[in-house]
Amino acid sequence: MHSSASNPLYRLGSRNLSVYSLLAVFTLWPYLALANGTAGQLGTGQSDFGGVGIMQTPTARMHPLGEMSVSFSRTEPYRRYNVFFQPTEWFEGGFRYVEVENRRGGELFDRNLDKGFDAKFRLLEETRYWPQFAVGARDIGGTTLFGAEYFVASKRWYDFDFSAGFGWGYLGNAGDITSPLGWLSDRFDERSSSSGSDGGEFNTGQFFSGPAAFFGGIEYQTPWNPLVLQLEYEGNDYANEPQNNNQTQESRFNAGARLAISDNTELHAGWQRGNTAMAGITFNLNLAGLSQVKDDPRPIALGAEPQADWAAVSQVLNDNAGIQVERISRQGDSITVTAQPERFRSLAQSEGRANRILHAQADANIDSFRFDWQERGLPLRTSVHNREHFVQAATSSDLEYTHRYGIYAQASLKNSAGETLYEAPSQRFSWQLSPQIDQNFGGPDGFLYRLKAVLNAEYQTDPNGWFSGSLAWTLLDNLDNYEYIADSDLPRVRTFIGEYLSESSFGVEHLQYTRTAKLSDNVYAMGYGGLLEMMYAGVGTELLYRPFDAPWALGADVNWVRQRAFDQRFDLRDYSTWTGHLNAYIETGIEDVLAKVSVGRYLAGDVGATLDFSREFESGVRIGAWGTWTDAGDDFGEGSFDKGLYLAIPLDAFFTFSSRDRATLRWQPLTRDGGARLNRQYELYDLTQERQMGRYWEEYNRMWR
Structure with a gap:
C-alpha cells in the first residue's frame, strides 16, 4: 500500500501502528537483515x-x-x-x-x-x-x-x-584555501553568515561558498x-x-x-x-x-481428495491460498474465482495455491482456472491459467516455461453470469482488539508516545459498502510533555492535537460509512461520510482514473469537514471548511520511484501543492519523503513548509506467517497548521494497487510456495 503525506501524523506520528510491530522491529532487528x-x-x-x-x-x-x-x-x-x-x-x-x-x-x-x-x-x-x-x-x-x-x-x-576531499562551512572552518569556486562567480567568495532562521528553509546562498579546508x-x-x-x-x-x-x-x-x-x-x-x-x-x-522464514500451511498436494462441496472449497481457498472468496462460477470449460487477496503479498503465490485446490475439485471437463481479483468490490484484474500446463509445471520444473508464458493477464471485464457454484454472504462482521502505539520523535519536546488499546470493527453491507469504526483507550502516555509553540495566524486545524489527546483517555477515533463503485473500464469512485478521523467529521468523495497496468493515474478528492470536539465523541466545534486535491501518480521508471503530486486546498484554507517521492523494494518495504508548500507564507511559522519521512514495513518481514499488512513509521519534525491534510481512512490508489502488474512476472517462482 502506498503511504504518503495524505496521511499526516498530527503530532504523534503513525496511527494504527501495532505495538507488536514496534517490538518486532527493535527486538528482531539484529536477526532480520x-x-x-x-x-x-x-x-x-x-x-x-x-x-x-x-x-x-x-x-x-x-x-x-x-x-x-x-x-x-x-x-x-x-x-x-x-x-x-x-x-x-x-x-x-x-x-x-x-x-x-x-x-x-x-x-x-x-x-x-x-x-x-x-x-x-x-x-x-x-x-x-x-x-x-x-x-x-x-x-x-x-x-x-x-x-x-x-x-x-x-x-x-x-x-x-x-x-581525501575538501569542504566548506563546518567541514572547512580551518580555511586552508580561499574559495575554490571563486573564479566562477563572486557569490562563492564569501559564505553567508545568515541561515534559515525560521527552520526548514534551504539556505542555498551558503552552498559551496567561502573558504575551504582539506x-x-x-x-x-x-x-x-x-x-x-x-x-x-x-x-x-x-x-x-x-x-x-x-x-x-x-x-x-x-x-x-x-x-x-x-x-x-x-x-x-x-x-x-x-x-x-x-x-x-x-x-x-x-x-x-528483509525476510523471515514462513510457517504457513503447505500448498495442498495435486492429488488431494476433493472437498464435500464448493462452500468447503471456498473455506480452503481462504485458509490455504489466503483469499476471501466472493463467488465461484463455471462457464463452459472454465472455473472462475472472484476474490480479494488477504494474506500473501504476491498474487502469483495465491494463484498457485488456489490452482491446486481447484484442480482437486474440478471435474475433467475443466480446462482453465480464472481469477477475477477485486478490492472492496472494485474489479481490478484477471489472471487465466491453463489447467494442464499448470499441473505439468507443478510436476516438473522443466515444463514451467509453457505454463509461465501461457498465463493470460488482463484488466477485469464484466463477467457473464455463468453457473454460480458458490456465493459468499453479502453481509459480514469482523472485529479486532489490539494494543497500538502513537509516536513522534524529533520535535522540541522530545519523544512522545501514547500506548492504547484499540477496538476496530467493520460491518460489510455488500461487497462495495461497509461501516468501519475504531475505539481507543489510552493505557500509558507522556503527552504532558507536549507544548504548543507555533506562531501562526492560521486557523488551528492541527495544533489542537494536544487538547484532543489530553481531554479524554477514551474516544471514537473514526466511525464512517464508505462505498465504492467502478464507473467505467478505468474510472473508480468512492464516497464516505461520518467521523472521518480523530479531529474531523464530514463527507467526501474521490474519483480515480487508472488504466490497467499503466505507470500513471489521475485522481481528485473533495471533502466538507467540521472540527470535532476535543473529547472525541460526537459533538462538533464551530470550525468547518472545504478541502480537496487533484492528484497525479507517476511510476517514474527510475529506481522504482513513485512520484505523487497533489494540488489543492488544505484544512486551514491555504492553497498549494504536496510532492511525495517513495520507493518500494522487492522486500515490500517502502521508504518515502514529502514536502508541502502553500500560500500560507509567514503565517506557517517555524518550519517554513510541511515535510516528513516515512517507512512502511510489511509485517510479512517480521513474522513466520504471511501478511499483506504494514507497519508505518513516520518522522515529521513539527506539527503546523499550514499544509494540513485530511487523514482519510481509505484512498482509491491504495485500494487499486493490484490494477498494476508490478513484479508479478518476477515473482513467478512464488507460484510453487
Whole structure:
C-alpha cells in the first residue's frame, strides 16, 4: 500500500501502528537483515554525523542498496542521533538531531536540539585506476548551524581504504584555501553568515561558498575481521563553533576504531581534537533484503481428495491460498474465482495455491482456472491459467516455461453470469482488539508516545459498502510533555492535537460509512461520510482514473469537514471548511520511484501543492519523503513548509506467517497548521494497487510456495 503525506501524523506520528510491530522491529532487528551485514566491513562505517564516513569526515562510499542505519555518538559537548537511508545505489540521505549539552534550548525547553538533513550523491564509481567520487551536503535546511558541503574521493588498496576531499562551512572552518569556486562567480567568495532562521528553509546562498579546508582519512581492516582502525585529518578547527561554543583543538588528527558485535551492530570509539573522547553505536538494517522464514500451511498436494462441496472449497481457498472468496462460477470449460487477496503479498503465490485446490475439485471437463481479483468490490484484474500446463509445471520444473508464458493477464471485464457454484454472504462482521502505539520523535519536546488499546470493527453491507469504526483507550502516555509553540495566524486545524489527546483517555477515533463503485473500464469512485478521523467529521468523495497496468493515474478528492470536539465523541466545534486535491501518480521508471503530486486546498484554507517521492523494494518495504508548500507564507511559522519521512514495513518481514499488512513509521519534525491534510481512512490508489502488474512476472517462482 502506498503511504504518503495524505496521511499526516498530527503530532504523534503513525496511527494504527501495532505495538507488536514496534517490538518486532527493535527486538528482531539484529536477526532480520541478511547474514552478510555491513557491520565491521571496510568503508561502511557511519560517521559521528551519520552517513558513511570515518568520524568527523565523510567518504565517497555508499551502503548497499536499501540499507538503513541508526546511530548515536557523543563527543563532548555534542550528542548526535542519526537515521540514514540508501534508497538508491547512488544516493544517501538522512537526518540527525544534535543535542548541545552545554547550551539551553530556550525559554520552554531545557534541551538544545538542532535538526539537520544530509544528502550525498555518487558521481563516479571506483574502478581499478580511478577512485570513487561523491559530492554532498550536511545540515542543508533550517538553521544550518552545522551546514557544510564537500567533494570527496575514496580508493581501496588491499586492506586499506583511503579518502581525501575538501569542504566548506563546518567541514572547512580551518580555511586552508580561499574559495575554490571563486573564479566562477563572486557569490562563492564569501559564505553567508545568515541561515534559515525560521527552520526548514534551504539556505542555498551558503552552498559551496567561502573558504575551504582539506580533509581525509584511512581505514584499515585488521587481521581480526570485526575490528577496523581509523585515522583522519579533519577540516574543522573548532574556532567558529555554533552558538559561540568554541572548543579547544590540539590536533586536526583523529584516531578511532569500529568493532562489529554482530552482522548488523557495531561499536565505535575514538580520540578527537587531540583531547576529547568519542563513543557511539550503530545499528544497520537492510530494508531491501528483509525476510523471515514462513510457517504457513503447505500448498495442498495435486492429488488431494476433493472437498464435500464448493462452500468447503471456498473455506480452503481462504485458509490455504489466503483469499476471501466472493463467488465461484463455471462457464463452459472454465472455473472462475472472484476474490480479494488477504494474506500473501504476491498474487502469483495465491494463484498457485488456489490452482491446486481447484484442480482437486474440478471435474475433467475443466480446462482453465480464472481469477477475477477485486478490492472492496472494485474489479481490478484477471489472471487465466491453463489447467494442464499448470499441473505439468507443478510436476516438473522443466515444463514451467509453457505454463509461465501461457498465463493470460488482463484488466477485469464484466463477467457473464455463468453457473454460480458458490456465493459468499453479502453481509459480514469482523472485529479486532489490539494494543497500538502513537509516536513522534524529533520535535522540541522530545519523544512522545501514547500506548492504547484499540477496538476496530467493520460491518460489510455488500461487497462495495461497509461501516468501519475504531475505539481507543489510552493505557500509558507522556503527552504532558507536549507544548504548543507555533506562531501562526492560521486557523488551528492541527495544533489542537494536544487538547484532543489530553481531554479524554477514551474516544471514537473514526466511525464512517464508505462505498465504492467502478464507473467505467478505468474510472473508480468512492464516497464516505461520518467521523472521518480523530479531529474531523464530514463527507467526501474521490474519483480515480487508472488504466490497467499503466505507470500513471489521475485522481481528485473533495471533502466538507467540521472540527470535532476535543473529547472525541460526537459533538462538533464551530470550525468547518472545504478541502480537496487533484492528484497525479507517476511510476517514474527510475529506481522504482513513485512520484505523487497533489494540488489543492488544505484544512486551514491555504492553497498549494504536496510532492511525495517513495520507493518500494522487492522486500515490500517502502521508504518515502514529502514536502508541502502553500500560500500560507509567514503565517506557517517555524518550519517554513510541511515535510516528513516515512517507512512502511510489511509485517510479512517480521513474522513466520504471511501478511499483506504494514507497519508505518513516520518522522515529521513539527506539527503546523499550514499544509494540513485530511487523514482519510481509505484512498482509491491504495485500494487499486493490484490494477498494476508490478513484479508479478518476477515473482513467478512464488507460484510453487
